[in-house]
Amino acid sequence: MSQSNNVPLPRGIALLLAALAALGPFSIDTYLPSFHDMEGSLNATPLQVQQTLTAYLLPFALMTLWHGAISDALGRRRVILVNVALFALASAGCMFATNIEQLCLLRALQGVTGGAGMVICRAIVRDLYAGARAQRLIAQIMMIFALAPAVAPVIGGWLQLWLGWRAVFAFLALLSIALWLICWFLLPETLPVRQRQALQPGPLARSYRQVLTSSAFLLLCGALAFNFAGFFIYVLSAPVFLMRHLAVPASGFVWLFWPAMSGLMLGAWLSGQLAGRVSPACTIAAGYLVMGAAAGLNIGLNLALPASLPWSVVPLFVYTFGMSLAMPCLTLLALDLFPERRGLAASCQAFLQSAFNTVAAGLIAPALWDSTLSLALGMGGLMLLGATAAALDQRRRLAETHLVCLP
Secondary structure, three states: OOOOOOOOOOOOHHHHHHHHHHHHHHHHHOOHHHHHHHHHHOOOOHHHHHHHHHHHHHHHHHHHHHHHHHHHHHOHHHHHHHHHHHHHHHHHHHHOOOOHHHHHHHHHHHHHHHOHHHHHHHHHHHHHOOHHHHHHHHHHHHHHHOHHHHHHHHHHHHHHHHHOHHHHHHHHHHHHHHHHHHHHHHOOOOOOHHHOOOOOHHHHHHHHHHHHOOHHHHHHHHHHHHHHHHHHHHHHOHHHHHHHHOOOOHHHOHHHHHHHHHHHHHHHHHHHHHOOOOOHHHHHHHHHHHHHHHHHHHHHHHHHOOOOOOOOOHHHHHHHHHHHHHHHHHHHHHHOOOHHHHHHHHHHHHHHHHHHHHHHHHHHHHHHOOOHHHHHHHHHHHHHHHHHHHHHHHHHHHHHHHHHHOO
16 A cells, blocks of 8 residues: 555654654653652652652643644644654753652653654554555554663663763753754654644534544553553552562663563564454454463462562563554554544544553552562453453454345
C-alpha cells in the first residue's frame, strides 16, 4: 500500500517518531534512581516523592485525551512543536525546584505536554500507511522506543551519582530542545488541510461519546492497558524492587530495564516480520501464550527461590516479548474502528492507558511492592484481565463475520 497522502518522508522517520513517543515515558525512568536524594534535598518523605510520579501521570492521562483531537484540527506538526517546547520549559523549571510542592506542580506541567508525541505518532502512522505496512512501522517504532526505558534509568543513575537529581531534569530539558530542533527541520505535516476536523463542541462531543462508548474500542484498549500494567508495576516499583529486594545500587537499574526492553524489542521485531504473513488474531494469540508462560514462570520462581539476580528479572524479558508481539495488532485494530478521527481515537486510546497507569502508580504498585511474590501475582492477574478483554473482542469479531456471511 502506498502512502495515503504522498507526503515526502525523511530517512529515519521511525527513529523520529519513536523519540517523540518516548519523551514522556523517558521523564519517568530517568529520575527513578534519584528518589532517595530528592527526599533529603527537598525534605520530603518517600511517599511524597512517589507522588511526584502520580502528579505527572494524572495530567499526562488527562491531556492525552486532547492531543489527538487538537492535531486533527490544527495538524500534527504544529501541535508536536508547541508541546515539545513547553515540555522543555517545564523540565528546566523542575531543575530549580526548592520544595516538593514546587516539584509536583512542575511535574504536572511536564505531564500536560509529555504525551503529545506518544499520541500523535500513532495517528501519523495511520496517516501514512494501512495494513501490514502500518504494522511494520509501528513495530519499528516500538523497537526503537524500547531503548528509551532501557537507557533512561542508566543515564539517570549515572547523573545522580555524578551531579545529583537536578542534573536529571537539566538533561531532560536539553534532550527536548534537541528533539524540537530535529522536528522543526525534519518532521513533515502528514494531515492535509482538507482532512482536518474543526474543534466544534457539538461534533467533538459526539465523536468522543462514539469512541468512548464503543465496546469494541474499550475491549481493545483494556487489553493494551492491562498487558502494559503487568510490566509497568515493576517500573513503578523499581526503587523498592531493585534496591530493597535485590540489593542493587542506584547505578544498577539496568538489571530491570535491559531484560525487559530486550524482550520488547525482540517481540516488536517479530511482529513486524509476521505482518502480512500471519493474521492479527493469530499474532495476538501467540503474544498472550508467551505472556501467560512468563507470568506462570514468575510466580513459580518466586515460590521456589528467594529473590535474587538474574532469576527475578528473567520473566520480565519473556513477558515484554509477548506483550510487544501483540501490541501493534491491538493498537491498529482499535484505531481502524474510527478511520475519520484517527487522532481523536489515538487520544482516547492513550488516555485510557495513561489513566490506568495512574491507578497503577497510585494504588496497585504500592499495594504489591512489599514482596517479589506479590508483584509476580500482580503481573499474572493483570495479564489475565488483558487476555479476557482480547478474547471477548475476538469473539465479537467472529460473531460479526458470521452475521455478514449469513444469506
